[in-house]
Amino acid sequence: MSTATPPSLPTSLTSPSKLSVPKEETYFVLALLVSIAAWLALALSIFGLLYALIFAFFLWIGNGLLCAYLRAEAVRVSEQQLPQLYATYLEVCAKLNLTTPPALYVLQSGGVLNAFAARHAGRSFVVVYSDFLDALGADSTEMKFILGHEIGHLRSRHILKQMLLAPGLITPLLGPAYRRSWETSCDRHGAYAAQDIEASTRAMLVLSGGKGHGRQLQAEAFASQHVDERGFFVSLHELSSTYPTLSRRVTDLLALKTGIPARRPARNPFAYLFATFVPGGNTGAPANALIFIVIIGLLAAMAIPAFQKVREASQLKVCLNNERMLSAAFDQALLENGKPPTTIAELVGPGKYVRQMPVCLNGGTYELPAGATSSDEIACTVHGTKEDIQHKFNAATGRH
Ligand SMILES: [Zn+2]
Ligand SMILES: [Zn+2]
Structure with missing residues (x-):
């Protein structure tokens, strides 16, 4: 190293306490x-x-x-x-x-x-x-x-x-x-x-x-x-x-x-x-990469709840459609037989009103309460009646 150049002390930097701009x-x-x-x-x-x-x-x-x-x-x-x-x-x-x-x-x-x-x-x-x-x-x-x-x-x-x-x-x-x-x-x-x-x-x-x-x-x-x-x-x-x-x-x-x-x-x-x-x-x-991870994390934090809501709404929609189909079968059976069906099983099966039991995506099964007189009483064990599902759907999508 050459030491020929004398050190030039900058006049503005005289104290270690005033170094930040x-x-x-x-x-x-x-x-x-x-x-x-x-x-x-x-x-x-x-x-x-x-x-x-x-x-x-x-x-x-x-x-x-x-x-x-x-x-x-x-x-x-x-x-x-x-x-x-x-x-x-x-x-x-x-x-x-x-x-x-x-x-x-x-x-x-x-x-x-x-x-x-x-x-x-x-x-x-x-x-x-x-x-x-x-x-x-x-x-x-x-x-x-x-x-x-x-x-x-x-x-x-x-x-x-x-x-x-x-x-x-x-x-x-x-x-x-x-x-x-x-x-x-x-x-x-x-x-x-x-x-x-x-x-x-x-x-x-x-x-x-x-x-x-x-x-x-x-x-x-x-x-x-x-x-x-x-x-x-x-x-x-x-x-x-x-x-x-x-x-x-x-x-x-x-x-x-x-x-x-x-x-x-x-x-x-x-x-x-x-x-x-x-x-x-x-x-x-390398520390800057960490900040990047935080940004992605925050974006994910915002996106994940939104994604969950969309998924929940679509699951409710499927269940609601299932109940509507069973309700239509209920009404048709009531019309043909002159009395309401007593179980869901009466409505579903080969040669019946609905060929196959519809599937709730959350594992619910469809039930008809004893003595039910209206198709509106058909309920999913997870999601409830059509009215219940409509309320849940409105809550999930922010509609009131
Ligand atoms: Zn630096
Ligand atoms: Zn359901």
């Missing part, structure tokens, strides 16, 4: 309001609450398995294991006022350059992919930036917010914008930990340009892509993405040198319109 606070309040409304709506419907609990349980299991995978399969970094990286990590934790450093793991992941933070049952994890470690070096300032970024996620309780604010995070425009502000805040944590803007941008350039040539790329030239590419699709990509684009992140990092926020070039206005239909939460760290 103010925008994050604003989005937090909005996401909180959306989430409270959504959770309340869910809690007010019995099914909603039940399914929310079931899916919270599965989410917990899934997250537990992810963290178990890390603990069992990834390499736990310590004084004995990868001591250089461990020393860098402890330095970063101390710099960011973290008294008890979370467990750090290195995970082989087939060439992917990334790192992420996770949390389960009160235990926090920071994970660096092995190729990223190889690309940046265990004691590099670039690595300090990456570790600082992940510690930023844990310090800002983003993992917890991912669960509690899930409805806000899947809200189009708001969710992705909120998560982009997380990344911007965490990049500032990283830059503060690294105390070196050049090294921080180099880490970003490796993410974008790969480990071979990433380090030699020109940060300013890459940042200019953010200004040059302002078309509809780039704007839509930005608005629906949970990460700021890498060129935007480099732009923001470079701006930290002077402390003057980077100019925000306008986006294509039509992109906002289209992004309204794109729910939040696209690709990213």
Whole structure:
């Protein structure tokens, strides 16, 4: 590693307590309001609450398995294991006022350059992919930036917010914008930990340009892509993405040198319109997949009761038709014989009024009360008379 460039301490990042961008606070309040409304709506419907609990349980299991995978399969970094990286990590934790450093793991992941933070049952994890470690070096300032970024996620309780604010995070425009502000805040944590803007941008350039040539790329030239590419699709990509684009992140990092926020070039206005239909939460760290499971779970929670109602209504309809058929046979027998039949069996069978006994889908059988004088008294042992079924049908379909 070359140490020729003197570290350039950004003037705007002088205290570890003011690293999150103010925008994050604003989005937090909005996401909180959306989430409270959504959770309340869910809690007010019995099914909603039940399914929310079931899916919270599965989410917990899934997250537990992810963290178990890390603990069992990834390499736990310590004084004995990868001591250089461990020393860098402890330095970063101390710099960011973290008294008890979370467990750090290195995970082989087939060439992917990334790192992420996770949390389960009160235990926090920071994970660096092995190729990223190889690309940046265990004691590099670039690595300090990456570790600082992940510690930023844990310090800002983003993992917890991912669960509690899930409805806000899947809200189009708001969710992705909120998560982009997380990344911007965490990049500032990283830059503060690294105390070196050049090294921080180099880490970003490796993410974008790969480990071979990433380090030699020109940060300013890459940042200019953010200004040059302002078309509809780039704007839509930005608005629906949970990460700021890498060129935007480099732009923001470079701006930290002077402390003057980077100019925000306008986006294509039509992109906002289209992004309204794109729910939040696209690709990213594995933890994002969990949010996706929650979305599917919530949709299922809404769909399953509706499906059950449709099924119940169709079963009632079948039973009602059966009773109508038996009623018609009853009336015909009454007409022909001059007296009402005394059992259903008199009506059903070969050569009788109804050839075969109709089948109730819920296993009910049809009975005629002793001394019945009207076909309206025919009843299913499960569903009751025609009138009973009509009431049940109205209740199931919401008609009154
Ligand atoms: Zn991040
Ligand atoms: Zn029935």
